[in-house]
Structures are given as structure tokens and as C-alpha cells.
Ligand code: KIV
């Protein structure tokens with residue numbers, strides 16, 4: 001058995017299935033570059049048949065990435081496999097990941113197929129995928145609730161048809177660690193050709209057990225884990241990449257496989273990048289990448305850490321990419337220092353124009369804020385990227401807000417809508433409420449605000465506030481984000497970004513919808 005644990009990242013595919021987390025092609029390429037820098041083995045870039053946008057994203061990632069394998073998802077259908085094969089054409093290393101459901105409930109109620117038909121379709125799909133690449137992964141969707149003997153049967157058949165990786169998804173996050181580990185052990189023991197493929201796991205976090213289940217499977221011989229940055233993913237998310245990698249690295253006394261090929265110092269920058277792009281903030285107490293993950297509050301802990309770090313720390317913050325020297329730039333820093341620090345953070349601009357734009361924003365920010373930290377630079381780069389990439393219908397031109405004790409707050413907003421300037425004022429329960437009402441009175445979007453949250457990007461009262469909004473319209477959900485030292489302006493930026501996203505057309509299909 002290999003002693004390497006393959007890390008398969010599905011942030012760009014399953015992660016994107018989180019409500020509101022959809023990403024543009026350029027955003028996907030930026031995240032893929034960060035994953036390549038981290039040296040993950042496989043990047044699942046999307047579901048090419050879902051929409052022309054998804055196809056182009058997978059194609060762009062496939063053409064950009066050289067050091068990781070790029071993977072496209074396909075149901076066990078000819079049209080899906082052909083789309084994945086076409087999108088991956090020209091990739092340095094390409095994988096097609098095809099799947100069909102195997103649990104009684106999914107076969108009977110969703111697919112309306114009998115087990116023989118499911119095996120036959122899986123075999124045909126794998127054979128077709130092999131016409132495009134030698135690297136074919138097969139997933140038994142809802143394996144966590146499937147019959148073990150049926151799993152053995154379908155896996156045996158797809159190996160014979162040419163599958164090289166067998167994925168065992170706990171699609172609905174139903175399994176418990178001991179049970180899931182046992183499933184992997186039994187599959188490996190019972191299947192006569194088990195040694196001909198790598199066993200992979202893909203766990204969802206509905207019971208908060210995705211990482212525990214994945215690690216239990218690794219202890220039973222799984223050698224690929226499918227995971228996402230920050231645990232992003234459908235519903236409660238997937239197993240988090242950073243937790244899987246650091247658990248295996250930190251507990252080498254228990255695991256007989258390694259993740260030495262992963263550059264763990266890229267974890268925190270990648271986490272920030274994904275959270276900035278998707279608008280999914282990282283909770284402060286999140287393991288590895290949360291703001292408090294290495295902060296010692298109690299006096300006893302601080303005393304212990306100062307005397308001997310390992311009294312309370314099992315990992316080093318710098319090993320996962322928290323920078324020791326956090327104050328990076330200030331008002332007098334030049335363009336070169338700015339560009340160099342961004343490059344160290346994995347941010348590179350395609351044109352001088354974009355760099356100049358970002359530098360101008362940096363100078364503006366430095367006027368308002370004494371010290372500029374890595375987090376500020378990343379927020380600023382995200383804003384520059386998203387403005388350059390989008391064809392926004394709505395732009396914020398000006399905002400004036402009046403908030404006084406005993407008076408009803410009022411906001412007047414000037415927007416450019418499809419090239420035309422419009423100004424309207426509204427009052428509200430507070431300055432943010434008044435601002436959103438003023439924007440709505442111009443746009444009349446009919447969206448519902450489902451979530452509004454503010455995070456300090458760094459500490460201090462001069463810190464930038466990062467606002468996230470989640471908007472819903474006719475069942476479609478999008479996130480919007482904005483950062484500014486003035487949180488009312490940050491809120492307006494976030495709301496406008498959300499509106500631009502929800503007003504843009506979307507024709508994506510869900511990979512796990514019926515249709516087989
Ligand atoms: O959760 C799941 O079963 C999936 C498959 C497509 C692998 O995402």
C-alpha cells in the first residue's frame with residue numbers, strides 16, 4: 001500500500017455547491033493556482049456539462065495548471081463524460097470523475113433503476129471516460145448508505161472497466177467514524193481486485209464528522225481524501241483540507257501515510273483567498289485557519305507557551321502560513337514593496353493597469369489606516385480582481401449617510417445603473433438599513449436579505465470592516481462582500497456586489513439532481 005496520502009481538493013466543485021458560493025472563471029483559476037502552489041494532487045475544477053460557464057472554468061483551469069492533476073465531474077452519462085473530456089483537453093494531467101448513486105433509496109427513488117442497470121451504466125461510463133484519459137475515478141454516490149456487497153460488486157466491475165480510483169462518498173454525512181473505517185476495511189478485504197485501485201473517501205459534514213470519518217478511513221487504508229478549503233461544500237460542507245492535512249502531519253505516530261508533499265505554509269493564504277472570493281467568513285475558532293486557532297487568551301496558557309511552546313501548542317502557526325511579522329506596509333511603502341508582498345501572498349496581477357489600480361487603492365487605504373496588514377492586502381486584491389473581471393450593471397458612485405441620536409437615520413445613494421446615474425434617499429432603522437433601502441429604491445430587485453455580517457479584517461478601531469450579505473431571489477442564493485474602513489460603505493459595496501451577482505444570468509444544473 002502506498003504511503004502517500006493523495007489530497008483531492010474539490011473546493012471549486014463541491015465547495016461551489018454551497019448556496020451562494022458560486023465563482024467566476026477567473027476566481028476559479030486564482031484558487032486553482034493557490035492549490036497548485038500548495039501542491040495538492042488533484043484539483044476538481046467543476047462539472048463541465050452544467051453550463052457553458054462551468055465548461056469554460058474547467059477548461060481555463062486545465063490550461064493553466066501544470067503541477068496538479070485537473071479533474072472534471074461527470075454523471076455516468078455519455079454527454080457528461082464527453083463534456084468533461086472536451087473541457088480537460090490539453091491538460092498536463094487530466095482526470096475524469098464519474099459517478100452514479102448506489103444506495104437503495106437513491107436507486108429506487110431518484111434514478112428509478114435496478115441494481116443491474118446501475119452496474120451496467122457505471123461500467124459503460126468508465127469505459128467511455130477511458131477514451132479520454134487513463135486516469136478515471138468512479139464514485140458510488142451515497143455509498144455511506146449502500147449495501148456493502150453491492151458496493152463490492154460495482155467497484156469490482158468498474159476496476160475491470162478501467163477505473164483507477166474508487167471513491168466512497170458519505171454523501172449525506174450519515175456515517176460514524178468507526179463504522180466508516182470498517183466499510184473501507186471490508187471493501188479492501190472482500191474485493192479480489194482491491195489492490196488495482198486507490199480507495200478514496202468524500203465525507204460530508206452533516207453530523208460534524210466529515211474529518212473524523214475521513215481520518216478513520218485513512219487508518220483503514222484509504223489513500224485519497226476529497227476535501228475543501230475551509231470545509232466549504234454542499235449543506236454543512238465537506239471535510240476540511242487543512243484539518244485533514246494537519247492531522248496526518250501532526251499525528252505521524254498513528255498514521256502510516258504521509259502528506260509531506262503538501263506545502264502547508266500555503267494553507268492560511270489559501271483559506272483567506274477562498275473566503276474572500278466566496279464571501280464565506282471563517283469562524284474565529286475554526287481549527288488551523290480561524291483567527292483564534294493559535295491565540296492564547298488565558299494567563300496560564302500564555303505563561304506556559306512563553307516558557308516552552310509545546311506545553312500548549314501541537315503545531316506551529318508559521319507552518320500553516322500565519323506570518324510572524326504581521327505589520328507589513330504603511331503609507332510610505334512604495335509600489336515595489338507592495339507588489340513584492342502581494343506576490344509573497346500568491347497574488348499576481350495580469351496587467352500593469354490592474355496593479356496600478358490596486359496600488360491606488362492601497363494608498364487610499366494607507367491614508368485612512370496607519371498600518372496595512374496581509375489581510376488588508378488580500379481584501380484589496382480581491383476587490384481589484386472582482387471589479388476588473390465583472391461587467392457590473394450597478395456601480396456605487398457616492399453615499400451620504402446621516403445618523404444622529406434621536407433622529408431617524410437617512411441615506412442618499414448615487415448609483416450608476418447600466419451606464420445611467422441615479423440618486424435616491426431613504427430612511428431606515430439604522431444607517432445600514434437606510435443605505436440598503438436607498439439602494440433598493442433605485443434597483444427594485446425584489447431580493448430578500450438572508451444574512452448580514454460584519455467582521456474586522458484586522459484588529460483596532462481603524463481596521464477595515466468586511467461585510468458579507470446573502471441575497472435570495474426565486475430560490476437562487478448569492479453572497480456579496482465589501483471591505484472598507486467605514487462599515488456603512490463596506491455594507492453598500494457588499495449589497496451592490498450581491499445585486500450584480502443575482503442580476504447576472506445563471507443556467508447551471510446541479511450535478512446531483514436526477515436526470516440520469
Ligand atoms: O457527495 C457526493 O456524493 C459527491 C459525489 C459527486 C462524489 O459530491
Ligand code: ZN
Pocket residue numbers: 014169171202204234
Ligand atoms: Zn459531495
